[in-house]
Amino acid sequence: MQPRNMSMSGVVDLAAVKAAQEAKAKAEQARAQAARQGGGGGVSPADLVIDVDEAGFERDVLQRSTEVPVVIDFWAEWCEPCKQLSPVLERLAVEYNGRFVLAKIDVDANQMLMQQFGIQGIPAVFAVVAGQALPLFQGAAGETQIRGTLDQLVQVAEERFGLTGLVVDPEAQPGAAQQAPATPAGPHDAALEAAVRALDAGDLGGAVRAYQNVLNEDPANMEAKLGLAQAQLLQRVQDLDPQQVRKDAADKPDDVQAQIAAADLDLVGGHVDDAFGRLIDTVRRTFGDDRDAVRVRLLELFEVVGAEDPRVVAARRALARALF
Secondary structure, X not given: OOOOOOOEOOOEOHHHHHHHHHHHHHHHHHHHHHHHOOOOOOEOHHHHEEEOOOOOHHHHHHHHHHOOOEEEEEEOOOOHHXXXXXXXXXXXXXXXXXXXXXXXXXXXXXXXXXHHOOOOOOOEEEEEEOOEEEEEEEOOOOHHHHHHHHHHHHHHHHHHHOOOOOOEOOOOOOOHHHOOOOOOOOOOHHHHHHHHHHHHOOOHHHHHHHHHHHHHHOOOOHHHHHHHHHHHHHHHHOOOOHHHHHHHHHHOOOXXXXXXXXXXXXXXXXXXXXXXHHHHHHHHHOOHHHHHHHXXXXXXXXXXXXXXXXXXXXXXXXXXXXXX
């Protein structure tokens, strides 16, 4: 029931990568089925706005967020601004036609959820995307601001997590959103789950071996590629002294290994743009083997974040300009 942020070390959310792949495949299957049935096979518009309580949070929000972004409206009957905001969100949920689902949570009846999200006042609006909680806004907001926020949410959900939303069928019976068949387990799911557990437990060597075993059998497995890149990154930084690394990087701007180590720390800390920018700047200043070492490390960090991430796409363009 507890809301989770499943990302590890601020780098990449491996559980979300897997969920996104499954969600994208499920959405494509649903759209194909809808096309074959002449428009059937979708969910009812009534399924786009749901009431959620603590008992159903895991199913109705966390699990559903692997298929579609879930926007959470924390409200209460006594809250006057809530009475203005909630109808706008409900109308937009229908208007966005399956691009997100609106989950309404009464804070008076679900105070544990309010505490777990750290809410200090209402109305408060969050989103959960592939299991990750994202604050959107608190207090009253105009419809223009709300639309802009929702547009960004939908874009991020699709570009970073592959969540293309639900197929909406006006003739579908309410409740169809909870009746979708479960995605079959993949051939490497058990090994990948073991690798994630090892990574979470700090057994970096075990995680590296587990991911490598999957790649030996399935070289194109994206989750294993991302997992291996992250486990290797964490191995590289586990014995570093962060203060010394950053001092060396500041004192020796032309020391390639100092800049590479600092970039690794930047990425582990979630400072993705800083890590990429540092190495791209180093590429511009270096030549020969030094430049090649920096380029190779940068490509490895791209693997950690994921090829479809907009920050990686921008950094690839910047790297090309630096090289040529």
